[in-house]
Amino acid sequence: MIDYWPxxxxxxxVVGFALRFNPLLVVAVAGIVTGLxxxxxxxxxxxxxxxxxxxxxxxxxxxxxxxxxxxLERYGLQERARTLIGxxxxxxxxxxxxxxxxxxxxxxxxxxxxxxxxxxxxxxLVAPMAVAAAEKQHGKxxxxxxxxxxxxxxxxxxxxxxxxxxxxxxxxxxLLIQGSLASFGIQLTPFQLSVWAIPSAICAFLIHSxxxxxxxxxxxxxx
Amino acid sequence: MITLHWLYVLAGAxxxxxxxxxxxxxxxxxxWGNTAFWGLLAGSFWFGDFLGDIGNGxxxxxxxxxxxxxxxxxxxxxxxxxxxxxxxxxxxxxxxxLPALIIPFTAFVGTLLFNYTPLKGLNLIDPKAxxxxxxGCGVIIALxxxxxxxxxxxxxAVDEGSRLMNGVxxxxxxxxxxxxxxxxxxxxxxxxxxxAIVGAIIPSGSVFLAVLLYALGMVVFTMIMGNAFAxxxxxxxxxxxxxxxxxxxxxxxxxxxxxMLSGFCGTLMTPMAANFNIVPAxxxxxxxxxxxxxxxxxxxxxxxxxxILILFIAGFHx
Numbered sequence: 355m356i357d358y359w360p361x362x363x364x365x366x367x368v369v370g371f372a373l374r375f376n377p378l379l380v381v382a383v384a385g386i387v388t389g390l391x392x393x394x395x396x397x398x399x400x401x402x403x404x405x406x407x408x409x410x411x412x413x414x415x416x417x418x419x420x421x422x423x424x425x426l427e428r429y430g431l432q433e434r435a436r437t438l439i440g441x442x443x444x445x446x447x448x449x450x451x452x453x454x455x456x457x458x459x460x461x462x463x464x465x466x467x468x469x470x471x472x473x474x475x476x477x478x479l480v481a482p483m484a485v486a487a488a489e490k491q492h493g494k495x496x497x498x499x500x501x502x503x504x505x506x507x508x509x510x511x512x513x514x515x516x517x518x519x520x521x522x523x524x525x526x527x528x529l530l531i532q533g534s535l536a537s538f539g540i541q542l543t544p545f546q547l548s549v550w551a552i553p554s555a556i557c558a559f560l561i562h563s564x565x566x567x568x569x570x571x572x573x574x575x576x577x
Numbered sequence: 578m579i580t581l582h583w584l585y586v587l588a589g590a591x592x593x594x595x596x597x598x599x600x601x602x603x604x605x606x607x608x609w610g611n612t613a614f615w616g617l618l619a620g621s622f623w624f625g626d627f628l629g630d631i632g633n634g635x636x637x638x639x640x641x642x643x644x645x646x647x648x649x650x651x652x653x654x655x656x657x658x659x660x661x662x663x664x665x666x667x668x669x670x671x672x673x674x675l676p677a678l679i680i681p682f683t684a685f686v687g688t689l690l691f692n693y694t695p696l697k698g699l700n701l702i703d704p705k706a707x708x709x710x711x712x713g714c715g716v717i718i719a720l721x722x723x724x725x726x727x728x729x730x731x732x733x734a735v736d737e738g739s740r741l742m743n744g745v746x747x748x749x750x751x752x753x754x755x756x757x758x759x760x761x762x763x764x765x766x767x768x769x770x771x772x773a774i775v776g777a778i779i780p781s782g783s784v785f786l787a788v789l790l791y792a793l794g795m796v797v798f799t800m801i802m803g804n805a806f807a808x809x810x811x812x813x814x815x816x817x818x819x820x821x822x823x824x825x826x827x828x829x830x831x832x833x834x835x836x837m838l839s840g841f842c843g844t845l846m847t848p849m850a851a852n853f854n855i856v857p858a859x860x861x862x863x864x865x866x867x868x869x870x871x872x873x874x875x876x877x878x879x880x881x882x883x884x885i886l887i888l889f890i891a892g893f894h895x
Contacts, residue, residue, distance in 0.1 A: 392765025424737025
């Protein structure tokens with residue numbers, strides 16, 4: 355007999371996120387409820403939560419980059435990024451982001467996943483450049499368009515990372531695939547697996563680039 | 578050997594700096610809440626290993642309460658005005674990019690040095706911590722370079738860092754909280770339950786339907802758990818190996834690799850993958866916290882179809 359009760363925790367997360375309660379609160383409540391329904395005592399749940407939090411501190415380390423980014427913004431980094439793009443003839447939001455997508459995919463495929471990212475490159479460089487290029491095409495942006503261009507900059511970083519990194523042999527997900535299949539007696543080398551990440555990577559580039567060119571067209575139209 | 582603990586000491590110091598910077602910002606009506614929030618995180622980085630599991634659990638509850646009761650906010654303090662920034666930007670020119678590029682450059686050169694030169698054998702850095710250690714080195718070098726060159730006021734990095742950090746707010750710890758939730762989910766047996774449910778609705782006879790269920794299962798389960806890593810072993814055990822590989826004779830390399838990538842399409846569409854989807858929305862000051870996800874759905878869905886076709890064609894017909 356399968357015990358379905360712990361799944362209630364998932365439902366709590368979905369409902370909590372949909373109703374836009376504070377996500378930290380939603381996650382903590384869902385965790386505690388799931389644990390209790392999974393026949394753990396409250397103290398055991400608390401200990402599991404604390405242990406998990408402590409073991410995963412490395413996830414939060416990335417923020418140590420903010421003092422550098424903030425300091426450079428104080429001295430005009432975003433303004434400089436805009437000036438640079440403003441001076442390049444033929445620069446459009448779509449073309450700029452396509453170039454960034456390609457660079458991000460290639461660097462990730464070489465295993466250099468932390469070279470770029472939202473705090474490292476998107477906030478200080480890519481998003482201001484994309485907005486500046488959009489202003490060149492479109493004139494002053496209304497707030498919706500400004501938000502759309504910024505969101506697309508972040509989206510481009512994610513697509514580039516996700517659909518580049520698996521081409522690299524020693525990335526965690528490839529090792530996980532290898533390990534999972536090995537536990538069923540299916541032996542594969544990382545190379546055999548990473549080769550099959552290439553067709554999806556090409557599809558990702560084509561699909562997302564098409565959307566970026568469409569974004570360019572809609573930016574040009576509303577001038 | 579440099580281990581993750583060195584970085585935790587550094588990160589604790591930076592978060593203590595965020596606490597200090599928040600306390601200094603009088604334009605933020607909730608500044609003491611922010612000070613407590615970042616102070617607790619600094620404490621977690623410095624003393625987490627001495628608090629014990631229950632102690633850490635209590636720390637998490639206080640942290641969550643601070644955010645959940647809306648005790649943290651955001652100031653309006655502007656360090657330099659827009660006009661000043663334009664002036665600085667004109668004066669310093671493109672050299673301003675230099676410190677920003679030091680961090681990726683350090684990561685790039687460091688990764689090459691520690692993977693492809695004799696440095697690898699010296700065991701200077703714990704192999705599990707290499708990328709993060711390089712990030713930390715890059716940050717320190719970039720800070721020193723910026724201070725030496727820009728002659729900024731002593732506390733400028735603290736104030737500017739906290740300005741950005743308070744803009745992100747509670748979203749900064751959401752990825753870590755979700756990782757802890759994953760630990761509880763695993764302990765409560767959520768993965769096995771979902772695997773059993775999926776295993777019970779497998780269609781028989783049609784390879785295409787089985788492929789479809791495998792890929793969609795990866796997407797849905799990834800959206801629930803927030804990352805494809807948790808979903809993959811479950812789906813492989815429920816459908817991938819018994820049905821697709823053993824039953825229908827599919828190519829295991831394709832089933833494995835493209836199955837994972839189908840899950841990544843789910844990662845693009847879920848708030849549970851907070852560090853990719855929610856955090857950047859906060860970092861870019863988007864009004865809609867789901868703005869990045871909205872921008873990604875139209876890429877994720879066609880890409881999912883492409884992945885299903887690759888699974889079906891390359892997995893069974895090549």
